[in-house]
Amino acid sequence: MTKLNQIIAIEKSVKAKAARALGDAGRELAKAPLLSGISRTYQPKDEEGEQLPPESTKVQRRVEEQLREVSAAMTRLFDVTATKDRTNALATADITVDGEVLVADVPVTYLLFLEKQLAELQSFVKALPVLDAGESWTYNDASDAFATDPVKTVRTKKIPRNHVKAEATEEHPAQVEVYYEDIPVGYWTTVKFSGAAPAKRVAQLSERLEKLQIAVKFAREEANGTEVADEQIGAKVFGYLLGE
Numbered sequence: 001m002t003k004l005n006q007i008i009a010i011e012k013s014v015k016a017k018a019a020r021a022l023g024d025a026g027r028e029l030a031k032a033p034l035l036s037g038i039s040r041t042y043q044p045k046d047e048e049g050e051q052l053p054p055e056s057t058k059v060q061r062r063v064e065e066q067l068r069e070v071s072a073a074m075t076r077l078f079d080v081t082a083t084k085d086r087t088n089a090l091a092t093a094d095i096t097v098d099g100e101v102l103v104a105d106v107p108v109t110y111l112l113f114l115e116k117q118l119a120e121l122q123s124f125v126k127a128l129p130v131l132d133a134g135e136s137w138t139y140n141d142a143s144d145a146f147a148t149d150p151v152k153t154v155r156t157k158k159i160p161r162n163h164v165k166a167e168a169t170e171e172h173p174a175q176v177e178v179y180y181e182d183i184p185v186g187y188w189t190t191v192k193f194s195g196a197a198p199a200k201r202v203a204q205l206s207e208r209l210e211k212l213q214i215a216v217k218f219a220r221e222e223a224n225g226t227e228v229a230d231e232q233i234g235a236k237v238f239g240y241l242l243g244e
Contacts, residue, residue, distance in 0.1 A: 002083075007228055008084060010080065011084060017073050018073040018076065021070050022070055025070050068242075071241075074234065076234065079234045086229045090229060091224065093219040108226075118213045125202065125209060130197055131196045137198070140193070146196070152189050156185060157182070158181070159183045160179070162178055163177045
């Protein structure tokens with residue numbers, strides 16, 4: 001008994017063969033000389049006249065023959081496609097993760113859709129921004145974001161100071177050097193916030209997605225193993241089209 005995955009495997013080549021047959025037939029029938037033939041014989045007026053050999057050209061292409069060739073190729077395509085589509089409507093499988101059925105009786109066409117979407121979602125998850133590992137984060141309900149512990153830092157201000165290098169004398173003024181001293185004038189308390197996700201959470205999402213992707217692939221393979229509902233539509237279609 002033929003399985004759905006076998007029909008899918010040959011569908012592309014059957015489609016190519018039908019397209020080739022249709023294209024070839026169209027090109028051949030467009031060549032008018034190939035459809036034409038002639039037969040000529042020559043008879044002189046009297047027995048002493050010049051004798052000439054007969055001339056003939058055979059018809060090389062016939063519309064009905066080309067129609068039969070196209071019909072044969074396209075009948076196969078019609079049947080293969082109808083068989084695939086009919087079986088797709090019947091083929092289902094369960095999506096099972098960690099031994100539990102997550103979704104039951106999923107159509108194979110939906111499994112194909114889901115497989116593509118999960119791959120795109122996995123790429124999105126792997127690119128999610130994660131919290132800076134160099135900081136210690138906790139969730140802050142008030143800001144609805146992650147926050148670091150408060151860090152207190154000193155704010156300083158440069159205050160000029162005088163340094164007397166030499167005392168004044170009757171002959172010379174005092175020698176004074178001005179320098180600046182950093183004097184604490186206040187304190188900054190800093191809390192950093194972030195809307196990024198913890199690396200552990202991103203890893204968890206990615207792991208779950210990977211499990212789900214594997215489960216969907218297994219389900220697709222199982223659904224593609226469904227025995228086909230063999231369809232014979234092509235003969236009916238071309239029987240009508242080419243009937244006398």
